[in-house]
Amino acid sequence: MDIGLLIIGDEILSGKRQDRHFARVIEILRTRGLELAWAQVRGDDEIDIADALIWARTRGDLVLSCGGIGATPDDRTRQAAARAFGVPVERHAGAEALIVRQYGDAAHPHRVLMADFPRGAGLIPNPVNQVAGFFVEDCNFVPGFPEMAWPMLEWVLDARYPHLQRRSATAEYRLRAVGTSGEGDLLPLMEDTLARFPSIRLSSLPFRGDATRPRHIEFGFKGEPAAAAAAYRHFAARLAAEFPVEIETLDAPA
Missing domain, CATH: 3.40.980.10 (MoaB/Mog-like domain)
Incomplete structure (x- = not known):
């Protein structure tokens, strides 16, 4: 419903x-x-x-x-x-x-x-x-x-x-990728993450940047806590290994 x-x-x-x-x-x-x-x-x-x-x-x-x-x-x-x-x-x-x-x-x-x-x-x-x-x-x-x-x-x-009501059924973990050239470069990684963890919902929110903050993208991984945590870790590990970006933790699994 x-x-x-x-x-x-x-x-x-x-x-x-x-x-x-x-x-x-x-x-x-x-x-x-x-x-x-x-x-x-x-x-x-x-x-x-x-x-x-x-x-x-x-x-x-x-x-x-x-x-x-x-x-x-x-x-x-x-x-x-x-x-x-x-x-x-x-x-x-x-x-x-x-x-x-x-x-x-x-x-x-x-x-x-x-x-x-x-x-x-x-x-x-x-x-x-x-x-x-x-x-x-x-x-x-x-x-x-x-x-x-x-x-x-x-x-x-x-x-x-x-x-x-599902008070503890879902969790969302977020990170920020600072310095990326755009969402297009990260599409294969997003698609790979969703293919590996099809039960989660992945969100991507780009910011163009301004005088106070550089260009960045905020990513969210929402779903059953274990699956969302695993998707977050997979995405963050590949992001750090394959892309020249700075990763800022917003909400990370314990």
């Missing part, structure tokens, strides 16, 4: 507000041995959001969606979710009770609109103001406010998907 992130809001696309979710979600996933497969930013357009959800459903992905579930007319994520799942939007009694308990008489007539979810939705608890998010199947919807969204996403992963 791949994990995808939807970041919803016209204000993100217009540049009026800077996204803070992308980097944080990557970190939340990483601490659980998980990683992000894709991310999309969508405006507050009901059909556009629904199309993204339908696409993700056809892939069988776990979706984390941030934003657009408020009570104002421009928030269309709940309606988009209902459209994507082919169900109506209706008042969720449990979500309404939480809002009334939190706000009393001030819950009506507007705040209770945030209890309108696609039929059959489950609740995602909000530790900040008790206004719940919701989930339908494997699509999970939380507010755009980071102080609410991030603990709610952690709840989603820990309460709904503990079976996906």
Whole structure:
């Protein structure tokens, strides 16, 4: 099951507000041995959001969606979710009770609109103001406010998907090759490493260099710890023996 992130809001696309979710979600996933497969930013357009959800459903992905579930007319994520799942939007009694308990008489007539979810939705608890998010199947919807969204996403992963977590199943080891002429010269070594260790993922991130740092490439070897460590050692040994570069250790196996 791949994990995808939807970041919803016209204000993100217009540049009026800077996204803070992308980097944080990557970190939340990483601490659980998980990683992000894709991310999309969508405006507050009901059909556009629904199309993204339908696409993700056809892939069988776990979706984390941030934003657009408020009570104002421009928030269309709940309606988009209902459209994507082919169900109506209706008042969720449990979500309404939480809002009334939190706000009393001030819950009506507007705040209770945030209890309108696609039929059959489950609740995602909000530790900040008790206004719940919701989930339908494997699509999970939380507010755009980071102080609410991030603990709610952690709840989603820990309460709904503990079976996906692989806290110690993978490791990544990294090194930096300083002074290389470019990735092209190292392609045969990268291909040889992947052929020898097909279960690992090899990443290559080149830097052109500037006044403070020479040209270099950062390499990563990610996978089951023993395989990733063996790939790292193989690559580093051949790199040192065959290429006139300086090797800087970033994360090395013990």
